[in-house]
Amino acid sequence: MSTLGRISTSCCRPNPPGASRQRRAFFIKKKGAWGIAPNGVRGDSPGRLFRSLAILILALLVRVAPAQADLYGLVIGIDEYQHVNPLDGAVNDAKDIAQALGRLKPKDVRLLLNAQADRDSIFAAWKAITAEAKPGDTVFLTFAGHGAQVPVPGQNRLQQFVVLPGFAFKGEGTYQRILDAEFGQMLRAVPKLNVVFVADSCHAGTMTRAYAAKPKFKTRSVTTPLLEDDRLAGLSHGTTAEAGDVVLPNVAHLGAVPPDELDPEIEINNQPRGALSFAVARALDGSADVNHDGVLRGREMESYVGEVVRTRTDGQQHPQIAIRDDFKLPLRDVSEKPAPPPPAPPPQDVTPGLKLAIVNAGPADLPSLVRQLKGVHLVPEDQATLTWDGKRGVITSRFGDVVSYGAAASSSGGDPLADLQRVQRVVDKMLLVDTIKAAAQKNVLQVALVPDDKLHRTGQQLAFTVSGQRSGYLTLFNLSSDGTINF
Numbered sequence: 001m002s003t004l005g006r007i008s009t010s011c012c013r014p015n016p017p018g019a020s021r022q023r024r025a026f027f028i029k030k031k032g033a034w035g036i037a038p039n040g041v042r043g044d045s046p047g048r049l050f051r052s053l054a055i056l057i058l059a060l061l062v063r064v065a066p067a068q069a070d071l072y073g074l075v076i077g078i079d080e081y082q083h084v085n086p087l088d089g090a091v092n093d094a095k096d097i098a099q100a101l102g103r104l105k106p107k108d109v110r111l112l113l114n115a116q117a118d119r120d121s122i123f124a125a126w127k128a129i130t131a132e133a134k135p136g137d138t139v140f141l142t143f144a145g146h147g148a149q150v151p152v153p154g155q156n157r158l159q160q161f162v163v164l165p166g167f168a169f170k171g172e173g174t175y176q177r178i179l180d181a182e183f184g185q186m187l188r189a190v191p192k193l194n195v196v197f198v199a200d201s202c203h204a205g206t207m208t209r210a211y212a213a214k215p216k217f218k219t220r221s222v223t224t225p226l227l228e229d230d231r232l233a234g235l236s237h238g239t240t241a242e243a244g245d246v247v248l249p250n251v252a253h254l255g256a257v258p259p260d261e262l263d264p265e266i267e268i269n270n271q272p273r274g275a276l277s278f279a280v281a282r283a284l285d286g287s288a289d290v291n292h293d294g295v296l297r298g299r300e301m302e303s304y305v306g307e308v309v310r311t312r313t314d315g316q317q318h319p320q321i322a323i324r325d326d327f328k329l330p331l332r333d334v335s336e337k338p339a340p341p342p343p344a345p346p347p348q349d350v351t352p353g354l355k356l357a358i359v360n361a362g363p364a365d366l367p368s369l370v371r372q373l374k375g376v377h378l379v380p381e382d383q384a385t386l387t388w389d390g391k392r393g394v395i396t397s398r399f400g401d402v403v404s405y406g407a408a409a410s411s412s413g414g415d416p417l418a419d420l421q422r423v424q425r426v427v428d429k430m431l432l433v434d435t436i437k438a439a440a441q442k443n444v445l446q447v448a449l450v451p452d453d454k455l456h457r458t459g460q461q462l463a464f465t466v467s468g469q470r471s472g473y474l475t476l477f478n479l480s481s482d483g484t485i486n487f
Helices: 046-064 090-102 119-132 171-175 180-188 275-287 298-312 366-370 416-440
Strands: 004-007 026-030 033-037 041-043 071-077 108-113 138-144 147-151 158-163 177-179 194-200 221-223 251-255 265-268 271-274 295-297 320-322 328-330 354-359 376-378 386-389 394-397 402-404 446-450 463-467
Touching: 071 090, 071 119, 090 108, 090 138, 090 194, 090 271, 090 275, 108 119, 119 138, 119 177, 138 275, 158 180, 177 180, 180 194, 194 275, 251 275, 251 298, 265 275, 271 275, 275 295, 275 298, 295 298, 298 320, 354 416, 386 416, 402 416
Parallel strands: 071 108, 071 138, 138 194, 147 221, 194 251, 354 376, 354 386
Antiparallel strands: 004 041, 026 033, 147 158, 158 177, 251 320, 265 271, 295 328, 386 394, 394 402, 446 463
16 A cells, blocks of 8 residues: 655655755655655545545634633522521522523532622632633623612712622621622622622612502612721722722623612512523523624623613613623524523422502401402412402502502492402403513514603603514503503
8 A cells, every 4th residue: 555644754854954945745646746845745546635624724713713712600599598587589590690691511510599698609610710710711700689778978979789698787698798989899800701790689778669559579778877997997998999890891781770779679480580590581582682693792682681670670770781782692593493492490489470468458358259359369468469458449560650540449438349350450461461461572672761760750741762673563462550552
């Protein structure tokens, strides 16, 4: 068998002194034909030559090909607090985001829940992840739990921080918190990494919204007095920019609420959840990938997360999102078929329909009459999706907003059966709204009031804009308080 492709080392040595430069060539014989090749390579099989060249070219390509970006995550969720009110849904949030990241084939995702999420463990995990990540990699840093703010002694400002499980208002417990300024330092320290910072907590302190009735949910905020014997006094008295003030080209920031709002825990799929974390997890699952190209882009994520949060909270929560337009996160290899949607988390309560509570019931037989309603079941007031005040004739949502007047069922009022019919229409309306919300997640429209998406006074003239349509048609539904539908 003839051989080809052995490369002589002499072709790599310079000509000896005084030697004339010669053309580096050799001849390859193929069926009586001869061809020219560089000196120092000999043989007589062109097939072997071409294979050798192909291997050499492939090796060069492998050497110069850019390394693929990896994905990392540090995911924190805290429900169990030693000295402040516990939460119900923060651990659900963290597990959901960690699972969503896990479906994207990450290099490393670290999940810290409850007591695991002490101050030192969080900083150690962040240091380990960012030390392992290479320039261009993406790191998710997410927190679900309590936030708080406290006055800074001698300064006219408030210091914001996230609350860790062992936090207390004095002594050793004051160490168990992470200041917003420290988050800012963490982000500035990794300029070559792409960081997505998700903060599903609030810093509203003692501020509350002007609800029409007491809301039925927990909020992720702790009211804090001046701290005593503060173990982070040297840090908290500084003037370092806080995480929300940091504008870095490599950082995407998603906050649950602005500083003057509370971050509520709501019920989603029969589980207590934070709306922001739920929306981020669904975006990572591909729901925000509008053009189905297997890449989550900044504009897609911003539009999807913002609208899902507002929809799930009936417009009560206004997330603060800052993502650059050129942000890209591969969700899958574009050559792969889209993965099937992940299974829904197991519900904690499989009873169908809305959860209705009755207060000031009026007639003694009203609860038995209410059982004639379709699509509801009775629960205590603190668990209710809707609360019916039978005496006042008012039905309020879980957020405390009035959704219907005129359904009075007091003993001195009207016909309880007629009132039940009005309540049934409201129930039907709310069930329809929930159906529309679920359908809207598949094709999120961005709806905003003009000039701004805030509370407005009676008599103001407003307009609204709608973007993100995939067709040229829009059907506008008006769902009035008594359940009447106009479109």
